[in-house]
Amino acid sequence: MTTSNPAPNPKPSKKAVKPAIVGLLSLCRPGFERECAAELERWLGELGADGYANFEKISGQVIWIGTSPKWPVTRDLVFSRQVIRLLDKKPLYFEARDRITPILTAMAGMKFSAIYLDHPDTNDGKALSDLFERLQRPLLSAAGKQEILDREATMRAHLVFIDGTSAWFGMSEPGQTLRWPMGIPRLKMPADAPSRSTLKLTEAFAYFLSPEEQKEWLREGLTAVDLGACPGGWTWQLVQHGIQVIAIDNGAMNEKLMESGLVEHFKTDGFIYRPKRPVHWLVCDMVEQPARVAELIGDWLADGAAGRAIFNLKLPMKTRLDEVMFCRDLIEGIVKKSGKKLERLEFRQLYHDREEVTGYAAVAVRPE
Ligand SMILES: C[S@@+](CC[C@H](N)C(=O)[O-])C[C@H]1O[C@@H](n2cnc3c(N)ncnc32)[C@H](O)[C@@H]1O
Structure with missing residues (x-):
């Protein structure tokens, strides 16, 4: 039997265990x-x-x-x-x-x-x-x-x-x-937006742009081209921010949206159209071969027709991951060859994307 005082019970440690990731x-x-x-x-x-x-x-x-x-x-x-x-x-x-x-x-x-x-x-x-x-x-x-x-x-x-x-x-x-x-962003479908596709662009802005970037890049005085614009869900989003839009599509644009006075609609081929003056934004939701869209985005950024782009790549094929990587390399290569610097090039399958992913690319330029 020991006569010495028993050692006090050790206090339970309040320090949290850093668990191992498995x-x-x-x-x-x-x-x-x-x-x-x-x-x-x-x-x-x-x-x-x-x-x-x-x-x-x-x-x-x-x-x-x-x-x-x-x-x-x-x-x-x-x-x-x-x-x-x-x-x-x-x-x-x-x-x-x-x-x-x-x-x-x-x-x-x-x-x-x-x-x-x-x-x-x-x-x-x-x-x-x-x-x-x-x-x-x-x-x-x-x-x-x-x-x-x-x-x-x-x-x-x-x-x-x-x-x-x-x-x-x-x-x-x-x-x-x-x-x-x-x-999963919980976005409410705006009652007067012309199509559900509008939510893709809302989510893309929220995902790719920080609040500061949204302030800088989504505001009155900026310009955009929307390729494959009809019936106008993406154009509607841009107009909500006061951006002037040139909508390119052979289809019909939503009439109420056209009354905003901020939209010009040209019924022409999105792969051929180029604006007279550079625009701040290029957005593109044309249903086409992903590599063809990626090449187009690369060309617009490389020749300075637009400073930044949000675009959808439709991926019906089996090798979807390889296709996205191929498109990324394609854009990177085209912009690099032009001597311009890519500030951002990111892809994401947004919650509102189905058999598709959305891309965001920006070259290093400041708005006027
Ligand atoms: C998925 S819809 C776009 C929906 C639109 N973003 C919206 O929010 O309402 C695709 C559009 O691309 C257009 N399109 C497909 N190929 C095109 C081309 N080569 N030039 C212009 N528009 C094209 C189609 O006419 C169609 O209206």
């Missing part, structure tokens, strides 16, 4: 898992990462398990809507009557500023929204009591539900994911 979960458009997986493997493969991608068709998600010296953020990838860093190689399983205990057990010792309940963009995923409503408050309250929830923490927890009894557990930090939950 892989990635990418949410994507259902039907584009193959492209999403191939892009992840390419990105990680170039860094010498060791791992493998796994997905089910039309599941809206890809799991990559392995080790890597560096992890991509969502904006690094075209076909990922949201990239979450996995903290467990297997999903968490729980019973319907108690989901909270196993979740908190998995999070023990960690600190998160928020706990996001996510799901793939499938009908089964969307059917979980009632469960999320019921679960969210008690889960946050229990996590708060156990000091897992901490406003000062940099990590946010993600639980990506597979169904009501299992979820992948991961994390992100600010800047690694898009600010929209699950990478």
Whole structure:
């Protein structure tokens, strides 16, 4: 028996555990898992990462398990809507009557500023929204009591539900994911816009341009050409910002939009038309071969006909990722040859894109 005072119990450490990342979960458009997986493997493969991608068709998600010296953020990838860093190689399983205990057990010792309940963009995923409503408050309250929830923490927890009894557990930090939950911007269709395509351009502006860039580049006094403009959803967006638009299309433009006085419509071929004076913006939504559109965008930027461009590449073919990379190289090559400097060249499969991606390219010039 010892007579000395027993050592005091060590105080539980308040320091959060920095968890190891064991892989990635990418949410994507259902039907584009193959492209999403191939892009992840390419990105990680170039860094010498060791791992493998796994997905089910039309599941809206890809799991990559392995080790890597560096992890991509969502904006690094075209076909990922949201990239979450996995903290467990297997999903968490729980019973319907108690989901909270196993979740908190998995999070023990960690600190998160928020706990996001996510799901793939499938009908089964969307059917979980009632469960999320019921679960969210008690889960946050229990996590708060156990000091897992901490406003000062940099990590946010993600639980990506597979169904009501299992979820992948991961994390992100600010800047690694898009600010929209699950990478999906909730945009309201404006009542008087001529077509739903208008939402593609709204999303493209919100995604590609920072608030400062939006102020600088979406304002009265600027000019644009819209190739493949009819019935006018993209032109309508530009007009909302006070931009003067030359709309090129053999079709008919929405009459009310033409009454704005900011639009000139020419029924001519978008591959031949060139403005008399350079414009600030070129936007292009023509349904054409992606390489043909990319070449056109490259030419406009190279010869100074436009300073920046937002364009849609329709991707009906099987080799969609390769096609996007090919188009990127094409634009890069054409602009480089002209001696101009590309300030930005990015692609993304926007939420409002279907079998297509949207590109943003800008050459280094200042507006007058
Ligand atoms: C997807 S729609 C554009 C929708 C439009 N962005 C909107 O928001 O309403 C494609 C348009 O491209 C036009 N188009 C296709 N090839 C063209 C070409 N070579 N020159 C001009 N317009 C073209 C078609 O007539 C069609 O109206």
